[in-house]
Amino acid sequence: MADPVISIRGLRKSYGDVEAVSGIELEVHSGEVFAFLGPNGAGKTTTVEILEGYRKRDGGEVAVLGEDPERAGREWRERIGIVLQGGRLEPYLTVAESLALYAGYYRSPRPVEEVIETVGLGGKADARAGKLSGGQQRRLDVGMALIGDPDLLFLDEPTTGFDPEARRQAWDVIGGLRDLGKTVFLTTHYMDEAQRLADRVAIVAGGEVVARGTPDDLGDRSAQPATITYRLADEPVSVETTTPVETLNELTAWAMAEGIELEGLEVTRPSLEDVYLELTRSE
Amino acid sequence: MSLVLHQLRYDQKVFWRNPAAVFFTVLFPVVLLLIFATVFGGQTIDVAGGIETTTYYVPAIITLAVISATMQTLAMSLVIARENERLKRGRGTPMPPWVFIVGRIGNSIVVAALMLALVAALGRILYGVPIPWERAPELLVVLAVGAASFCCLGIALTAAIPTQDAAAPIVNALLLPLYFLSGVFIPEDELPSGVIEFANHFPIRHFFEAFFDAYVNGAGTALSWSDLAVVAAWGVAGLLLAIRFFRWTPRGG
Numbered sequence: 001m002a003d004p005v006i007s008i009r010g011l012r013k014s015y016g017d018v019e020a021v022s023g024i025e026l027e028v029h030s031g032e033v034f035a036f037l038g039p040n041g042a043g044k045t046t047t048v049e050i051l052e053g054y055r056k057r058d059g060g061e062v063a064v065l066g067e068d069p070e071r072a073g074r075e076w077r078e079r080i081g082i083v084l085q086g087g088r089l090e091p092y093l094t095v096a097e098s099l100a101l102y103a104g105y106y107r108s109p110r111p112v113e114e115v116i117e118t119v120g121l122g123g124k125a126d127a128r129a130g131k132l133s134g135g136q137q138r139r140l141d142v143g144m145a146l147i148g149d150p151d152l153l154f155l156d157e158p159t160t161g162f163d164p165e166a167r168r169q170a171w172d173v174i175g176g177l178r179d180l181g182k183t184v185f186l187t188t189h190y191m192d193e194a195q196r197l198a199d200r201v202a203i204v205a206g207g208e209v210v211a212r213g214t215p216d217d218l219g220d221r222s223a224q225p226a227t228i229t230y231r232l233a234d235e236p237v238s239v240e241t242t243t244p245v246e247t248l249n250e251l252t253a254w255a256m257a258e259g260i261e262l263e264g265l266e267v268t269r270p271s272l273e274d275v276y277l278e279l280t281r282s283e
Numbered sequence: 284m285s286l287v288l289h290q291l292r293y294d295q296k297v298f299w300r301n302p303a304a305v306f307f308t309v310l311f312p313v314v315l316l317l318i319f320a321t322v323f324g325g326q327t328i329d330v331a332g333g334i335e336t337t338t339y340y341v342p343a344i345i346t347l348a349v350i351s352a353t354m355q356t357l358a359m360s361l362v363i364a365r366e367n368e369r370l371k372r373g374r375g376t377p378m379p380p381w382v383f384i385v386g387r388i389g390n391s392i393v394v395a396a397l398m399l400a401l402v403a404a405l406g407r408i409l410y411g412v413p414i415p416w417e418r419a420p421e422l423l424v425v426l427a428v429g430a431a432s433f434c435c436l437g438i439a440l441t442a443a444i445p446t447q448d449a450a451a452p453i454v455n456a457l458l459l460p461l462y463f464l465s466g467v468f469i470p471e472d473e474l475p476s477g478v479i480e481f482a483n484h485f486p487i488r489h490f491f492e493a494f495f496d497a498y499v500n501g502a503g504t505a506l507s508w509s510d511l512a513v514v515a516a517w518g519v520a521g522l523l524l525a526i527r528f529f530r531w532t533p534r535g536g
Contacts, residue, residue: 084375087367089369105286105378106376106377148377
């Protein structure tokens with residue numbers, strides 16, 4: 001396998017007495033969308049800003065595109081794109097002008113019209129950034145990070161504070177980045193966002209990675225017992241089982257033989273949300 | 284260099300599309316000139332052997348316009364760009380950070396030069412105040428030293444402004460009193476000598492003096508090196524403070 005795009009070993013960072021990041025380890029591989037999921041204050045932004053070269057670490061090894069972000073220069077910046085969490089665009093420039101301004105910073109930028117299409121702002125090229133909706137502004141923001149044709153894209157909480165429609169639009173754009181072959185490092189505190197977008201997820205809490213995996217098997221979700229619930233004579237019944245197929249077969253065979261209706265029959269597994277809340281619960 | 288021009292081109296677009304910037308930097312000095320000329324016109328001011336009020340106010344308003352285009356515009360626009368993470372975002376690109384600052388300074392100097400031309404032309408057309416073509420080189424030297432120095436002071440001032448909302452009040456609280464005390468708004472023959480002495484501690488008074496001497500025939504030596512030296516010294520101090528304390532990341536919130 002090729003070298004990882006991002007590799008972090010024993011990363012540490014403190015602000016005064018508070019340790020924001022205490023020993024994070026992870027690898028992100030080429031072409032994957034990686035979600036760094038955790039509650040506010042878990043150390044997500046600190047970590048991503050260390051990866052982006054904005055902050056210095058106190059300890060540990062970090063390599064992004066094979067270089068240490070603290071010492072990386074212009075050539076390295078040609079290959080990354082950054083969408084900041086709280087950034088606001090220049091309101092008096094149009095969509096096309098904002099992209100053309102940033103295109104001028106890179107040696108071989110992608111064509112402005114192409115990026116406008118990629119982020120779904122066709123027809124808005126001449127609209128001022130200040131007149132766009134929140135979701136459209138964030139898509140332009142992603143466009144400005146894409147204009148240099150980077151290999152690696154950082155998105156720090158790209159949909160925080162958005163209404164459902166704007167989130168869906170932003171998700172469509174981020175999902176499309178995978179098709180462009182970009183590696184995406186995404187931070188979020190929304191479980192559904194990680195589930196929808198990411199190939200792999202790391203859950204971070206208290207400055208440490210507490211779980212990692214694909215969204216489906218995170219926290220060994222697939223190996224955990226399923227719960228079968230139904231109502232019998234108006235009394236709710238709940239059965240936990242590690243072999244749901246077998247248990248269900250026995251249950252329904254019994255019900256049919258007895259001629260009983262199992263009202264509200266349901267089989268559930270712990271959702272990603274259950275796993276997330278369990279893992280990030282602060283003591 | 285081409286990158287600086289690229290940046291400057293977009294800074295110019297942003298400046299001229301921002302109604303607040305255009306109003307305070309371009310229209311406000313013109314309105315002040317019209318008001319002062321209307322209210323105090325036709326009187327004689329006991330400066331440089333007695334001159335028309337309008338002859339006094341044209342260089343005074345140019346002084347204000349240059350400081351507004353440089354120090355005020357830079358301090359406000361850089362704080363807004365810093366607090367909205369646009370400076371931080373720019374640092375995440377391959378563009379060298381100095382390009383951004385030099386582009387903004389270039390933007391301010393373009394606007395300052397335009398304001399010099401505009402107010403001088405209005406003074407000539409409306410009030411017959413002669414444009415001192417024969418001292419154009421001296422005027423440009425004063426403009427260059429003043430604009431550069433007040434740009435440095437504007438960048439340094441951003442370090443003292445914690446939030447976007449605080450930018451306008453802080454800048455105005457510094458500049459407005461000094462305009463009054465330096466004889467920019469009120470002719471200096473009306474001001475007590477103690478006031479001028481106090482104002483002499485600050486660069487606005489010296490920039491005004493240097494500019495006035497270059498602009499008004501017979502006001503003094505065309506190039507007042509001593510005043511320019513004080514302005515330049517403030518500029519260098521501003522530059523050192525700016526290098527030491529300028530921040531690319533938000534301070535507020």
